[in-house]
Amino acid sequence: MASKRNGDGDLAVAGAAEFYTPKKHWASRLAPYASEWAGFLATMPVAAGAHWWMTSEPAAMPWASAGLTLLGTGVTALTWYCARARAVIVRRFATATAGITAAWTTAATIAGPWETPLLQLYAFGGAGVALSWSIFKALKRGGDFEAGGDNLWEKVKLAGVKTGPLEVEPNKVSGTLQLPRGELDVGDVQKRADKIASYLGLRKGAVRIIEDPEDASQAQMTVVPRDVLKDPADWPGASHPGGSIADPLVFGVYEDTELLRLWLPGDPKTSRNATHLQINGMNGSGKSAGFKQLATEILTRRDVALIVLDPSKGDQTVGFLQGSRAHLVTDVGACKKLLKALPGVITNRASQLGRWGYDQWVPEAFTKHRMPYLVVWVEEATKLLKSVEKFDVIAQEARSAGISLVLSQQKSTFRQMSTDVRSQLGAVLCFGVKDPEDAGYSLSDETLDAGAAPHRWKNRWPGCCYLEAPGVEEARYPTPARTYRATDEALAADIAACAEHAPDLPEDTAEALGLPQRASDTADDQEGGTVVPMRSTTPTRHTDPDVDPLEALDSLQEADVDDDPDDPEAGLASLPDETETDLDEVDPDAEIPEVPDTAAQIALPQPRPSLARARANVENWATRQPGVFGPKDVPTDLHGRDRSWVSRMLSALAEEGVIVRADDPGTYRARPARGHAA
Numbered sequence: 001m002a003s004k005r006n007g008d009g010d011l012a013v014a015g016a017a018e019f020y021t022p023k024k025h026w027a028s029r030l031a032p033y034a035s036e037w038a039g040f041l042a043t044m045p046v047a048a049g050a051h052w053w054m055t056s057e058p059a060a061m062p063w064a065s066a067g068l069t070l071l072g073t074g075v076t077a078l079t080w081y082c083a084r085a086r087a088v089i090v091r092r093f094a095t096a097t098a099g100i101t102a103a104w105t106t107a108a109t110i111a112g113p114w115e116t117p118l119l120q121l122y123a124f125g126g127a128g129v130a131l132s133w134s135i136f137k138a139l140k141r142g143g144d145f146e147a148g149g150d151n152l153w154e155k156v157k158l159a160g161v162k163t164g165p166l167e168v169e170p171n172k173v174s175g176t177l178q179l180p181r182g183e184l185d186v187g188d189v190q191k192r193a194d195k196i197a198s199y200l201g202l203r204k205g206a207v208r209i210i211e212d213p214e215d216a217s218q219a220q221m222t223v224v225p226r227d228v229l230k231d232p233a234d235w236p237g238a239s240h241p242g243g244s245i246a247d248p249l250v251f252g253v254y255e256d257t258e259l260l261r262l263w264l265p266g267d268p269k270t271s272r273n274a275t276h277l278q279i280n281g282m283n284g285s286g287k288s289a290g291f292k293q294l295a296t297e298i299l300t301r302r303d304v305a306l307i308v309l310d311p312s313k314g315d316q317t318v319g320f321l322q323g324s325r326a327h328l329v330t331d332v333g334a335c336k337k338l339l340k341a342l343p344g345v346i347t348n349r350a351s352q353l354g355r356w357g358y359d360q361w362v363p364e365a366f367t368k369h370r371m372p373y374l375v376v377w378v379e380e381a382t383k384l385l386k387s388v389e390k391f392d393v394i395a396q397e398a399r400s401a402g403i404s405l406v407l408s409q410q411k412s413t414f415r416q417m418s419t420d421v422r423s424q425l426g427a428v429l430c431f432g433v434k435d436p437e438d439a440g441y442s443l444s445d446e447t448l449d450a451g452a453a454p455h456r457w458k459n460r461w462p463g464c465c466y467l468e469a470p471g472v473e474e475a476r477y478p479t480p481a482r483t484y485r486a487t488d489e490a491l492a493a494d495i496a497a498c499a500e501h502a503p504d505l506p507e508d509t510a511e512a513l514g515l516p517q518r519a520s521d522t523a524d525d526q527e528g529g530t531v532v533p534m535r536s537t538t539p540t541r542h543t544d545p546d547v548d549p550l551e552a553l554d555s556l557q558e559a560d561v562d563d564d565p566d567d568p569e570a571g572l573a574s575l576p577d578e579t580e581t582d583l584d585e586v587d588p589d590a591e592i593p594e595v596p597d598t599a600a601q602i603a604l605p606q607p608r609p610s611l612a613r614a615r616a617n618v619e620n621w622a623t624r625q626p627g628v629f630g631p632k633d634v635p636t637d638l639h640g641r642d643r644s645w646v647s648r649m650l651s652a653l654a655e656e657g658v659i660v661r662a663d664d665p666g667t668y669r670a671r672p673a674r675g676h677a678a
């Protein structure tokens with residue numbers, strides 16, 4: 001193979017390309033050998049001319065002889081020196097050729113090239129040298145692409161693989177591989193991708209192999225010699241200021257310099273589905289920076305509203321959105337409430353879209369009916385999802401109602417995110433993770449098999465990511481990308497420049513979610529623009545002032561999706577005597593902790609408490625237990641549901657820090673009381 005580095009010291013894309021460039025015509029097949037024969041033929045007239053010149057000036061002959069001898073020795077020495085980086089055989093061969101040519105030219109200049117034995121030496125010796133160069137090249141290069149390719153495949157123990165025509169782009173060479181049928185499969189080649197990179201003198205991960213979905217004996221090989229991700233590109237500004245959310249969100253570049261693009265709404269014309277997005281990555285892998293850029297892209301569009309639920313970090317991550325039209329909710333309870341209110345909003349929006357004749361949200365829904373697309377971004381999603389029933393159903397319905405959910409969390413193990421929820425999300429953005437197992441919770445097997453390895457980055461390469469999403473070519477899924485390097489000030493300035501385009505939330509949506517129509521209408525924001533906690537927003541309006549919105553939603557949910565279909569007692573009133581027995585376990589003398597409104601209801605036997613009341617009852621009971629307890633210990637009539645529900649509830653309470661986990665799995669204890677002395 002040709003030199004691995006070009007004159008600038010860069011890894012040579014051209015080198016890789018040169019190795020592979022197919023030579024189909026006889027002229028191009030012979031071209032590599034032309035130089036030695038041209039040199040052979042040129043030597044005779046040069047020597048004859050020099051001889052004629054020297055003999056016409058006899059006085060100069062002694063000087064010319066000495067000069068030519070010195071020049072020949074110098075050229076030979078220079079050849080030896082310049083070829084020091086080449087293989088020993090090449091160096092010797094080149095030096096010998098220079099020496100022989102210089103000696104013959106000097107002798108021929110003095111005596112005349114047609115004199116015996118100079119003419120014979122030229123005819124046989126010169127032709128012999130030229131021929132041996134051609135043989136040497138032919139053996140080394142094979143004379144055409146395929147033999148060179150065979151050499152590569154043999155070296156990496158994949159003999160029989162053939163490389164098809166290659167497409168050479170800046171920093172990328174790609175082409176089809178034909179595998180020997182029945183002998184090798186794509187997995188064999190994928191396993192050796194790093195060996196191929198090593199043979200080509202490239203970094204690990206520079207070679208990726210993707211299976212051809214139509215033919216298992218073929219694969220697509222992509223070689224990306226230079227790692228452009230090492231140095232992230234600077235934020236170039238919002239990609240479509242004042243544009244539609246139907247335009248892609250652009251938030252970085254792939255290693256082959258393509259833009260990193262994400263589409264959230266569907267597109268009936270191209271059959272692209274609307275999607276939710278799952279974002280994973282370990283601490284410091286660049287999730288927050290990615291969020292800021294995507295949020296900026298969203299907030300600079302004219303037909304989309306953004307709601308951000310960030311129960312953990314608050315100002316740290318979303319602070320730069322102060323004063324923007326993003327609705328920011330940072331209170332845990334308020335975040336949960338909002339998520340639980342989503343089904344109502346989904347139903348409402350879906351039926352509106354249906355009435356207007358749309359199967360899904362399209363930009364026209366905004367231009368004609370002022371219904372913006374809605375993005376609900378949930379940071380630290382695991383904490384919130386656990387307490388939202390049937391989240392998979394919410395996710396499933398949300399897409400057709402023009403709502404995309406973005407769930408961001410460090411990792412999505414099956415414990416943290418059910419397969420049902422996962423299957424509804426549709427798109428994954430995976431930043432650096434701790435180990436291959438974590439990568440497996442985010443990316444598909446196909447992407448991982450094709451060489452995606454986010455665990456190699458960990459958090460040492462913040463912003464590096466893989467994206468699997470509708471609208472992105474599947475062959476691109478294993479291609480690494482990096483988000484832009486951006487400052488909060490630059491992003492905030494872009495958002496501010498488009499503030500006039502940002503739409504309000506429709507009145508009914510705002511009302512149902514307990515949000516103002518305009519984020520900047522909140523008292524907090526007017527006071528100087530802090531993150532807006534949900535509790536500071538205007539209360540939801542309802543037609544019946546006596547019905548608590550959450551209770552109403554709970555009843556609706558229960559009517560729709562009873563969480564305990566197998567429970568024979570589902571929907572039946574609990575027997576009062578059982579209630580008394582159970583309530584014996586609740587310390588009647590203990591002071592009732594602060595559970596707004598609902599605490600007073602605990603002692604009263606209820607037919608089957610609403611979901612909200614059941615949660616409050618269980619929480620109240622659990623925080624008052626003197627010892628270790630598990631789901632089976634929680635009195636049924638406090639909640640009226642099956643044990644798996646109680647188990648999920650206790651786990652959620654432990655996540656929220658209301659109770660703590662005990663030593664044995666599935667057991668808990670009340671949080672030790674603090675500050676009694678005070």
Ligand SMILES: Nc1ncnc2c1ncn2[C@@H]1O[C@H](COP(=O)(O)OP(=O)(O)OP(=O)(O)O)[C@@H](O)[C@H]1O
Nearest residue numbers: 232282283284285286287288289462463483484485
């Ligand atoms: N594309 C990028 N290029 C360069 N630096 C980046 C990039 N993305 C993120 N960073 C830097 O990496 C660091 C960690 O990023 P970030 O806070 O977004 O990670 P995170 O995954 O949100 O971490 P955590 O979960 O701990 O909050 C920050 O200093 C950030 O500026």
